[in-house]
Structures are given as structure tokens and as C-alpha cells.
Amino acid sequence: MTEPSDENDVKALLGRALSGEPPLTLDRDEVFRQGRRKLRIRRMFSTGGAIGGAVVAVVGAVMLTGLIADEPAPEETPPAASPTALPAPPGPTLPLSTTEVAPTRLSAPPSQHHANTLTADFFARNDALPDTAQTFRPDGKSARFTVAKDTYELRVDVRLPDAEGALTVSIGAADPKRVAGCGDLPDAKYGCTVRAARGIHVAVGTWKDYGTGEKRYIAFAVHPDGTSVTAIATNLPDAKRKGGLRPTDRTPVFGQDVMAKLVTMPALRYAG
Amino acid sequence: MADRDAEFGEYLESRAVVMRRTAYLLCGGDWHRAEDLVQTTLTKIYVAWSRIRRDGSVDAYSRRIMVRAAIDESRRAYRRREAVVDTVPEVEATPEPGVEDAVDVRRALAQLPAGQRAVVVLRYWEDLSVAETAAALGKSEGTVKSQAAKGLAALRRLLATSGSPSATPSSTEGDDRAEAGES
Numbered sequence: 001m002t003e004p005s006d007e008n009d010v011k012a013l014l015g016r017a018l019s020g021e022p023p024l025t026l027d028r029d030e031v032f033r034q035g036r037r038k039l040r041i042r043r044m045f046s047t048g049g050a051i052g053g054a055v056v057a058v059v060g061a062v063m064l065t066g067l068i069a070d071e072p073a074p075e076e077t078p079p080a081a082s083p084t085a086l087p088a089p090p091g092p093t094l095p096l097s098t099t100e101v102a103p104t105r106l107s108a109p110p111s112q113h114h115a116n117t118l119t120a121d122f123f124a125r126n127d128a129l130p131d132t133a134q135t136f137r138p139d140g141k142s143a144r145f146t147v148a149k150d151t152y153e154l155r156v157d158v159r160l161p162d163a164e165g166a167l168t169v170s171i172g173a174a175d176p177k178r179v180a181g182c183g184d185l186p187d188a189k190y191g192c193t194v195r196a197a198r199g200i201h202v203a204v205g206t207w208k209d210y211g212t213g214e215k216r217y218i219a220f221a222v223h224p225d226g227t228s229v230t231a232i233a234t235n236l237p238d239a240k241r242k243g244g245l246r247p248t249d250r251t252p253v254f255g256q257d258v259m260a261k262l263v264t265m266p267a268l269r270y271a272g
Numbered sequence: 273m274a275d276r277d278a279e280f281g282e283y284l285e286s287r288a289v290v291m292r293r294t295a296y297l298l299c300g301g302d303w304h305r306a307e308d309l310v311q312t313t314l315t316k317i318y319v320a321w322s323r324i325r326r327d328g329s330v331d332a333y334s335r336r337i338m339v340r341a342a343i344d345e346s347r348r349a350y351r352r353r354e355a356v357v358d359t360v361p362e363v364e365a366t367p368e369p370g371v372e373d374a375v376d377v378r379r380a381l382a383q384l385p386a387g388q389r390a391v392v393v394l395r396y397w398e399d400l401s402v403a404e405t406a407a408a409l410g411k412s413e414g415t416v417k418s419q420a421a422k423g424l425a426a427l428r429r430l431l432a433t434s435g436s437p438s439a440t441p442s443s444t445e446g447d448d449r450a451e452a453g454e455s
Contacts, residue, residue: 010396010424017381018293019374022303026288031311032277035318042319 037172037228040151041187041218044168044232108272110147118152118171119144121267128261129254134159135167138238145171152270157237158253165253166241168232169262173270176226184220197260200224204256212236217252219259227270229263280321283330284314291334297393298342300386301378309345313338335398335408339390346386380430384423391416392423 122145135143135156145152151172158167180203182192188205195202200221207216214236222228233252240247254262288310295313296306316337317330324333381389387409394405395416402420406413 007396007399010392011399013377013427014297014381014393014397016374017297017301017377021293021296024289024292024307026292026307026311026314028281028284031284031314031318032281034311034315035280038315038319 033174036150038186040148040170040172041185041230044153044155044170044230110150110152110270111272112147114271115145115147115152117271118268119154122154122169122265125267126265128258128265130160130258132161136237136239138242145169155238157239158233159237160253163235163249163251163253164237165233165235165247165249166237167234167254169268170230171268171270172228172230174222174226174228176222176224178222178228180220180222185218188218193256195260197221198264198266200264202260202263204260213246213250215247215250215252217254217256217259219256219263221260221263223264223269225269227268229265229268231259231263233259276318276321279325280318283317287331287334288314291338294335294393294398295338295342297381297397298339298390299345300382300384300389305345309338309342312341332404332408335394335400339394339408340410343386343390376431380427383430384426387411388419388423388426391419392427395420 123143135158137143137156143154143156145154148170151170153171154167154169156167158165180201181194182188182203182205184203185192185205187207188203190206190208192203192205195204200223202219202221204220205218207218208214214234216232216234218230218232220228220230233254235247235249235252291310291313292303292306295309296303299305299309313334317324317334320333321330324330381392384392390409391405391411394400394408395402400408402413402416405411405420406416409416411419
């Protein structure tokens with residue numbers, strides 16, 4: 001074989017290493033799924049809507065009246081992963097059923113009806129957030145879950161007697177076999193731990209912006225039925241963010257234990 | 273979102289195979305790792321799609337993400353444990369013509385430092401200019417020239433010692449005076 005003397009010869013040499021190339025087995029759906037999830041988390045990190053008059057809801061009280069769907073109907077999504085439920089990981093107070101999940105439930109697109117149900121359940125059956133927590137939606141509308149492309153989203157400012165901040169919750173569908181880990185929180189660059197809450201693995205990470213003083217706790221869990229829940233608590237309310245102000249508190253409005261409990265709330269279930 | 277998915281889907285379909293070949297060379301000859309690398313890269317492209325599509329920089333972004341992910345991965349201890357140099361795919365007793373060549377080239381590539389391998393792949397497989405390679409890797413042009421020369425010299429030496437009848441590449445642009453800066 002002749003010795004290559006120019007760039008084309010080097011290219012030919014490298015090309016020989018590709019001999020025996022197998023068929024591509026790339027999981028196209030997984031690329032879309034992971035991409036959408038990362039996009040969702042990125043959007044959750046970005047600033048929310050315009051600040052308007054604050055509507056207050058006390059967490060723990062049923063406050064659902066006159067919800068109006070103002071989001072466009074969700075688009076078709078690729079087929080979801082197999083919804084076969086697995087036995088839940090061991091835990092003392094596992095509240096979720098481990099029975100088979102109806103095959104169509106987690107593959108159905110989000111619906112406004114279920115967004116309303118989630119809102120009602122979140123505020124009526126919330127055992128994670130303190131009773132003293134008050135939620136404000138910066139655009140002045142009722143604090144509620146809204147329908148996104150393939151998730152339900154809740155974004156509210158929060159006030160406690162001694163703290164303030166914002167909370168974002170996103171509920172979607174995932175492979176029930178998936179176990180939350182720190183790899184699910186690429187934005188948590190300042191620490192991440194995996195813990196158990198209600199018998200479910202929860203990844204809880206920390207994000208900081210040393211420039212503004214904002215700090216966030218991010219929690220992620222996949223329920224045994226395949227519901228994935230991501231929540232972010234920050235010490236910077238959207239109202240202050242919009243005004244270019246810095247946070248008053250040093251830590252997010254909710255601690256990591258609360259966040260772990262929040263993302264494993266049985267009431268947070270994905271359905272179409 | 274529908275536009276994003278449709279456009280990105282087309283890009284994925286048209287580029288995945290080509291991307292996997294580059295990834296395969298970047299990670300030193302492992303198809304499974306190459307496919308993981310492509311999946312990671314495509315996911316990041318999906319997230320940044322609107323911006324990079326608007327800027328017309330999809331392929332440049334793709335290369336930058338993939339090569340940096342490959343280098344990062346190569347530096348991880350657990351990956352080194354699975355280094356391809358120790359697990360060259362088994363060759364049949366009577367190999368097809370060219371198979372021994374392929375194994376030798378893979379083995380030689382796998383022994384290059386990840387940064388040097390990336391320079392060789394981008395320069396000579398992807399046909400990028402020195403400036404484009406430097407931009408993709410975040411290195412100076414001097415470093416790219418230097419590493420390209422060293423990489424080709426190392427390939428030549430490794431292939432010669434393997435006893436393979438393979439061609440041995442000669443340096444096309446040696447500049448040993450340039451900044452070494454091995455990553």
C-alpha cells in the first residue's frame with residue numbers, strides 16, 4: 001500500500017477505520033424526549049410572564065373557580081415509552097399504586113380538564129408545602145396548572161411569613177422504569193443528591209447565580225406510574241426579577257426536604 | 273414547536289449516520305460510544321435548535337458539542353477503564369480483506385490523546401480548515417497546527433510498529449514551533 005502524502009490520503013486512512021460499520025440503532029424518540037425535557041427545564045429557568053396585580057391563593061385551600069383554558073391545544077407527541085408499571089422502590093409510606101397502568105393514560109396529550117384537576121388537587125391535597133405559604137401568579141390570574149406541549153406547568157411567586165421566592169412545577173410523562181438521578185439535572189452545577197421521599201427516588205440539585213444572588217433548588221422524580229415531576233424553588237420572586245431587583249433571602253423559599261416531598265406528592269399524576 | 277420538531281427531525285434523519293462516523297473516530301473506535309455521543313449531541317442540538325437554525329450554525333454547533341463531549345468523556349476515569357485499546361473488536365480467524373487494516377487504524381487512533389485525536393479527525397476527516405478546527409475546539413490555530421502534526425506523526429509511528437501493511441500518514445503541515453498546548 002502506498003504511503004499517503006496529502007490530506008486525502010489521511011482521510012482515506014481514517015475511512016478505513018470505519019470498516020464493518022453496523023446499522024444505526026439511534027433511539028430517535030429518546031432524542032426528542034430528552035430534548036423536550038431539557039428545553040422544558042431551561043424554560044422553567046427563564047423569566048415568566050408580565051407582572052400584573054397579584055392574585056393570592058393560600059396553599060391548602062381549595063380555590064378553583066372559573067378556570068379558563070387560554071393555552072392552545074397541545075400538539076401530537078411521539079409515542080410515549082412503555083407505560084408498564086414497576087414495583088415501587090422500598091419505602092415506608094409509599095402511597096402510589098403499583099398496579100398496571102392503563103396503556104393509553106401516559107401517552108395521551110395533556111388536557112385542560114386534567115390541568116384543572118391537578119390545580120384542585122395541588123392546593124387541596126398538598127401535604128408538602130407549609131400551610132402558611134401564599135402563592136401569587138405574576139400575571140394576576142389564578143394560580144393554576146396550565147397545559148404546555150406535553151406537560152402541565154405551574155409557576156407562582158410564593159410568600160412565607162419569613163421568606164419569599166418562586167416555585168415552578170412541571171408534570172410530564174416518562175418511562176416508568178426510569179429512576180431519577182443527578183444526570184437528570186444538568187443545570188444543578190452546585191451540588192446534587194439523590195434521596196428517597198415517599199419511597200420514590202428524588203434527585204435534588206442546587207443552582208446559584210453569584211452575580212444576582214439567586215439560588216435555586218431543583219427536584220426531579222419519576223413516580224411508579226411514569227409521571228415525572230420537576231420542581232424549582234428560588235429565592236427570587238418573578239415580581240422582583242422583572243423589576244431587576246435582587247433576592248432578599250439567601251436560600252430558596254422552600255428547602256430541599258420540602259422539594260423532595262413536593263415532587264412525590266401522590267396528587268401530581270400525569271393524565272391526558 | 274411543531275416547526276422545531278419537523279425541522280429537527282429532518283436534520284436528524286439526514287445527519288445521524290454521518291455524525292456517528294465522526295463520533296466513532298473521535299472516541300477512538302467504539303460504535304456504542306459513538307452512538308451515545310450522537311444521541312447526546314442531538315439532544316443538545318434540539319434544545320438550541322431555534323437559535324442555531326437562525327444563525328445558520330447547526331453543523332458548527334454540532335461539531336463543537338460532539339468534539340467537546342468526546343474529549344470530556346475520554347478524560348473520565350470510568351471511560352478510560354473501558355478504553356478501546358484494550359478491547360479491540362474480535363477479528364475473525366480469516367478476516368475479510370481490509371479488516372486488519374481497520375483494526376490497526378482504530379488501535380492507533382485510540383492511543384492518541386483525545387485532544388490530538390479530535391484535531392486529526394476535524395482537520396482530515398471533516399476537512400475543516402485550521403481556523404475552523406481551532407474554533408470548534410476553542411484552541412489557538414498554533415495549537416491546532418502543532419497537534420495535527422504530532423497526531424499524524426504518532427499515527428505513522430503506531431501504524432509502523434503494528435506491522436500492518438496499512439498506509440502510514442505523513443505530516444502535511446508540521447509546525448513544531450507552534451504552541452504545544454496538549455489538552
